[in-house]
Amino acid sequence: MKTAILISGHMRSFERCLPTLHWHVFRHFTPKVVEGSSSTYNADPARGCVGWYAPGGGYIGREKPPFESTCDFFVSTEPDADAPKAELLRAKYPGSRVEIDLTPQPAASFLYQRAAVVEGRPFGIPSAADLNAAAAHAPYAISVPVEAVLGQLWRLQQCWSFVPMDTFKGYDLIIRCRPDLWMESFALPKFPNKRPVPVAMPDGPTLVIGRGMPDTIASTPWWGRFGGVNDRFAILGLGAAFRYFCTFENIPALLQAGCPLHPESLIKASLEAGGCTIDDTLDVSFSTLRPAAADHPAGFVRIADGCGRRFPEIMAADIAHFRR
Secondary structure: OOEEEEEEOOOOOHHHHHHHHHHHOHHHOOOOOEOOOOOEEEOOHHHOOOEEEOOOOOEEEOOOOOEOOOEEEEEEOOOOOOHHHHHHHHHHOOOOOEEEEOOOOOOHHHHHHHOOEEOOEEOOOOOHHHHHHHHOOOOOOOOOOHHHHHHHHHHHHHHHHOOOHHHHHHOOEEEEEOOOEEEEEEOOOOOOOOOOEEEOOOOOOEEEOOOOOOOOEEEEEOOOOOOOOOOOEEEEOHHHHHHHHOHHHHHHHHHHHOOOOOHHHHHHHHHHHOOOEEEEEEOEEEEEEEOOOOOOOOOOEEOOOOOEEEOOOOOHHHHHHHHO
């Protein structure tokens, strides 16, 4: 099974969080076979090109492959002083493909304009005041300005769109992850048998067939849903990944339908609008880690080394939901 791990957001504390992400999550998917031990070598010209062949029969070349990649990384982050931390992935996973996008976040005026158009026609969300009105009926108050919500969802979509979409058709599983997650525990979900199912794609409903994760399943954490789905970590099939990562472009239609401007609610609504099934019982626990600084956002607790840590926001509603 081949996995794509998509990481979006600021790399502030990535060097601290990477060891926890590796131990609890990445090591389950990253290359375990080295020096091409499961590849085969053909020395008989009568049977085809002389050289090494992948397990599926594809020709590799005359040189013995040092690694067989089972997991690749796609990162989108701001081009700031912390951006070079993304290069840690190349050093830690030399057998994996690592693509890093440093496109800066557009100005707020661009984000407002993009959040104001449905099928090419503006429908009246041109200002921060109107966007705040759309956030006023969120199930839980957003803790950041509306520009930050739009920017977060724009960055999420940028992580999906900075490489050609055909890229992801070669993967059986897609993982969404933030770079500031301090992982505490993770249990691999048991994926149901995959079968061909229709999923809403850019060129219309189609059949997506493959192995591993069913295409329209989104497996998300059981806690931190805030009336929608936890938006910091997910395990996704291809169709569900498209709807999850491209929530930003669906904002106008979702707001017009009455969805609040609230990240967890918007992602859930985008998945549901695409006919995806949400399995929000993923057994995972993590904190959010910020580097040492004079001030930390609300909800963060200063720990011994000065870093800010926001522990899992588990509410009674989450516990009741998990036990149902």
